[in-house]
Amino acid sequence: MSAVVYAAALVFGLSCVVLLRRPGTAVRTPPVLSACAAILLGSLVLVCAAPLTLATVNDLTGVPNFGAPLTYGMLSAYSCSLVVLLVVWRGGPRARVRRLVRATIVAYALLVAALVVLFVLADARTERLTDLDTYYARTPYLREMILLYLAGHTAATVSMCVMCLKWGREVTGVLRTGLRLILVGCLLDTIGFQAAKYTAVAARIAGHDLDFLSTYVAPPMASLGALTCSAGFVLPRLLPTAVAHWRGLGDYRRLAPLWALxxxxxxxxxxxxxxxxxxxxxxxxxxxxxxxxxxxxxxxxxxxxxxxxxxxxxxxxxxxxxxxxxxxxxxxxxxxxxxxxxxxxxxxxxxxxxxxxxxxxxxxxxxxxxxxxxxxxxxxxxxxx
Structure with missing residues (x-):
């Protein structure tokens, strides 16, 4: 499982390279910079969630399940970056955009702090690398930590879905295609990952066993959603250039008889x-x-x-x-x-x-x-x- 997750993280992260073909210009472009931040944080989430990474982090810190708040905190940072990206995309007066960005960062920083506090208060002595959410679903404080990180992530992805649906009606061409891919990726995350997690955790709290949803369904759906989102981020920037190069190659070859003369x-x-x-x-x-x-x-x-x-x-x-x-x-x-x-x-x-x-x-x-x-x-x- 770790190899698949690492591969998805690599592909997701490489999409940032396409957006940063001209770093000097990208740094001065808030939408591109925000998209790159979201992609990099999403890649780090996938890396942190891999069982091999979790085991390594637990061994290095000497704290069982220390990788859990690390992964959940990173996922919350990724959620924060999605909301910031939405704020930047919507635009408006610069002062208002900055105010909303700061408010978003503060809100998710408080969420991350709450996750850490809840983990410290909980009793999580048994190391769980693949089924921590369901194993500790009935454990005080850890239960709240799990539901809190899921709620924060749900708020971000649902907002992204709404934004993509609204904006998709106003644009055309490759930008609309990119928004649809982002929408599909967020839906895969919301329905495939989050809904599976919610269902499995709720079943555990109610005394039932649907752990397979959290352990075997949610991780690959999260990876697939991330890859689909990366395609949506990259396509509007990459496709026009690729089409222009393809047409240039065709014209170059069609000029061959004239050049030969x-x-x-x-x-x-x-x-x-x-x-x-x-x-x-x-x-x-x-x-x-x-x-x-x-x-x-x-x-x-x-x-x-x-x-x-x-x-x-x-x-x-x-x-x-x-x-x-x-x-x-x-x-x-x-x-x-x-x-x-x-x-x-x-x-x-x-x-x-x-x-x-x-x-x-x-x-x-x-x-x-x-x-x-x-x-x-x-x-x-x-x-x-």
Whole structure:
């Protein structure tokens, strides 16, 4: 069980790395900083709750079950961080936000102090690593400690569920998806972990035995809920970047035919060979190189080639836009051939501007590159050099 809990804690904690890709910016962004604090505290809760950790803490302190108030206190801190995150998300006047944050921290600090006092007053001499909640459910002071930490955590997760439901109606796209994942994670925690704990403890107090809910159902549900929440925290920040890189990689590959034609132009800068460059950086290098090459080839543009190719494309049934791209591809191919053969520029080069140089973004270059792989049909009885 400890290995599974540690793995969940590691994955949960790693999601913080995604949010802190730019630590300087994240520190100045309260929502990101609050989310990171919640993730780190949630990871520590999972680590502290592992039976191996509990046994180690008990051995080091020499106090049986000392790991219990440590875990419950850490869980209360995690609950506090969730409430603080809600306050920051809601926003409002800075003074009001600070006041609510301080009030939340004070309230949960008092809760943690109460947990410690109740543990000190209780008689918990028998070490229990996996079933302490149910084993001591009828023990004075420990019973109150168990119910108190559960109540504090329930208040935080229910508030988070309400906030996600309310905010989810007001936003769209990937942010809404992230909120839904956080909602699912909090529901798994509330229903799978807390409800199981409440039921098992109540059964023990009433003289019945439903310990399996607390021992075998609650821990994996808590881990699953934490992982789902981490996905909700990370997705709105990670997905747009991942999609942008994926699109950049696609455009980079679609520009390959055009780059293959122009890469030998002497004035075209060659991208630095760096395997760690992101797809967007590689695309930017290729864009700059292609534009510089097109500028260098402008003295070789021959309107006769372009007009002949345009006429052939129109006769072949292409639309005006596709015919223009086919004509530009033919003229560019001819210009690249002349430059590669070290021919002299035309005495009267064309003043024509390629569409790819008139539109912003990569779309124009991609269309031209695709036209390169579809050479236009030659006009009947005409030979295009």
């Amino acid at each position: 122009l890469r030998f132009v002497p004035t075209a800068p060659k991208p630095a060979a760096s395997w760690w460059r992101s797809p967007r950086e590689r695309l930017q290098w290729r864009e700059v190189s292609i534009h510089d090459a097109l500028l260098a080839l402008a003295p070789y543009f021959d309107d006769r080639v372009r007009v002949a190719a345009l006429d052939a494309a129109l006769r072949a049934g292409h639309g005006a836009h596709q015919a223009r791209l086919a004509a530009e591809a033919a003229m560019l191919t001819d210009a690249a051939r002349r430059a590669a053969n070290r021919e002299a520029p035309l005495d009267r080069p064309s003043g024509y501007r390629l569409r790819a140089t008139e539109v912003s973004g990569t779309g124009g270059l991609v269309e031209l590159a695709q036209a390169m792989s579809r050479p236009p049909p030659a006009p009947a009885g005409t030979t295009v050099r």
